[in-house]
Amino acid sequence: MFRKVLIANRGEIAVRLIRAFRELGIVSVAVYSDADRKALHVRLADEAAHIGASPASESYLRIDRVLDAARGHGADAIHPGYGFLSENAEFAASCADHGIVFVGPSAEAIRRLGSKTEARRLAKQVGVPVVPGTEEPATHIDDARRVARQLGYPVMLKAAAGGGGKGMRRVDTEQELESSVRDAASEAQRAFGSDEIYLEKLIVNPRHIEIQLVGDAHGNLIHLGERECSMQRRHQKVLEECPSPLLSEKPELREQMGQAAVKLARAAGYVNAGTAEFLADADGRFYFLEMNTRLQVEHPVTEAVTGLDLVHLQLRAAAGEPLGIRQSDVRWRGAAIECRIYAEDPDHGYFPSPGSILQLTEPAGPGVRLDSGVYPGWDVPLDYDPLLAKLTVHAPNRTAAIARTLRALEEYAITGVTTNLTFFRDLLRDEAFVAGRLHTGFLDEFMARRPRHLPDERLDDLAAAVAAVHTLDTAPDHGDPASTRNSHWLHQGRRFMLR
Ligand code: MV4
DSSP states (O other): OOSEEEEOOOHHHHHHHHHHHHHTTOEEEEEEEGGGTTOHHHHHSSEEEEEEOSSGGGTTTOHHHHHHHHHHHTOSEEEOOSSTTTTOHHHHHHHHHTTOEESSSOHHHHHHHHSHHHHHHHHHHTTOOBOSBOSSOOOSHHHHHHHHHHHOSSEEEEETTOBTTBTOEEEOSHHHHHHHHHHHHHHHHHHHSOOOEEEEEOOSSOEEEEEEEEEOTTSOEEEEEEEEEEEEETTEEEEEEESOHHHHHOHHHHHHHHHHHHHHHHHTTOOEEEEEEEEEOTTSOEEEEEEEOSOOTTHHHHHHHHOOOHHHHHHHHHTTOOOOOOGGGOOOOSEEEEEEEESEEGGGTTEEOOEEOOEEEOOOSTTEEEEEOOOTTOEEOSSSOOEEEEEEEEESSHHHHHHHHHHHHHHOEEESSOOSHHHHHHHTTOHHHHTTOOOTTHHHHHHHHSOOOOSOHHHHHHHHHHHHHHHHHSOOOOOOGGGGTTOHHHHHHHHHHHO
16 A cells, blocks of 8 residues: 555545545645645645645646656655546556556546546447437537437537536527537637537436446456436536435346446556446436546535445555455445535626635534634635535435434534535425426526525524623523524524523
8 A cells, every 4th residue: 555645635525535645644745835834735735735826727736746746755656536637547647657556547547438428438348328319529510410310309519528528518409509510629729628529319317327447457447336426407406315315216227237337448558446427217218428537526425325445445556556345245334425615606607715714613413524724713715616514424224314414414613614504405495396396407406496585694693692791681581493493593692692
């Protein structure tokens, strides 16, 4: 196993990696930008290196600076976390050139699976279903028109070099096709440096289900089941669960999808942790979309249900050790839900709300896991994704997991920044959510029907302070607790009284 590993990341994922390293006796090296001098991951790591100015392009995305830090601290390996350099084939290759192990798949595997059309070709070769469409470039309007007529409208334009929904366009009629192709191609050129576009048939209101994979250098490649990721807005996942409510109804689908994902990863010579993304339609048909070659944000729901530690497995695989588990050893127990707690305002277009964390009360207790990257007094910088923490809850079944998540959300209080905690408290009470009728358009529909909240919660804070002082001066009358369960000002009132 490694002696010292550098973490080329920040925030909650850097903290999560430090924890795994400590469990394995590995020395952790954090890196940080100007904005992150006082960040939690820097405080918790064994060693730390400053790598540049606040913008990610001058720090966390600088291959040269990260490698210098790794060399300077004598790290044997680099864990990239997610985002930043995690799916950068050039970075993986540079690590190898410097004799440092990249904790992830080979540069070749990243490159090969990074092209969506390449990944589609590979999937077709090995008999894994893909959405009807082509791998040939349809950047020229004549090719696009021919393919779209064959598929039938509506169709989806996608960037070959794209991913995560960027550069994607729905086209409903031939009249829109020409301008859509032009717009999609120029957007792809700007975002990915390639204007190559291809076409797929549009799947209406699909579910987004992904399969977790892990493989070692000894030819052992297994799947750890699925995650349901249909709760997204603007291609940003908000809540993930394991198992998928759909696959709980159709367990034979889990086995089919798992085997399809393993077949594909094997064909790509895949080592380490990875995720195969699928769309599933209402009839239980599934289609491979793309492969993510990193540890994902939502990995804790898989860890909760399988009882496995994905970071431990990644480190073992990267160190050339066998995983130590076979497919038949993998068991799935209960249900897990992850909520991504963001400093943003869901009532105002999810506007980011960076600022200072004033007070923080964190949930705990049975089945609760909190992966947090913040502490009271810390200023959430505006330079990065405003993810504060991930709340992952595990319970014997989905109904119990929803109740437990609501319990944990009610324990959770953050002041100083606007968060989406109230949004989650509403979502987990929504009838369609509770029934498990999930699809990728769910959140837009939910936002239209959800209850409205006061725009300025600071008014609640003031009311809470007045009420607390009054309560301390007079005989307390708690009233009916059920009627005030979801009250922000009650949370605040309790905090003021406890000071
Ligand atoms: C699709 C699709 C429907 N039909 N492709 C989005 C992210 C990227 N990985 C692929 N995505 C999709 N591709 C076809 N042919 C639906 C999605 C999709 C989606 C689309 C709109 C709004 C939210 C979405 C969430 C997940 C997937």
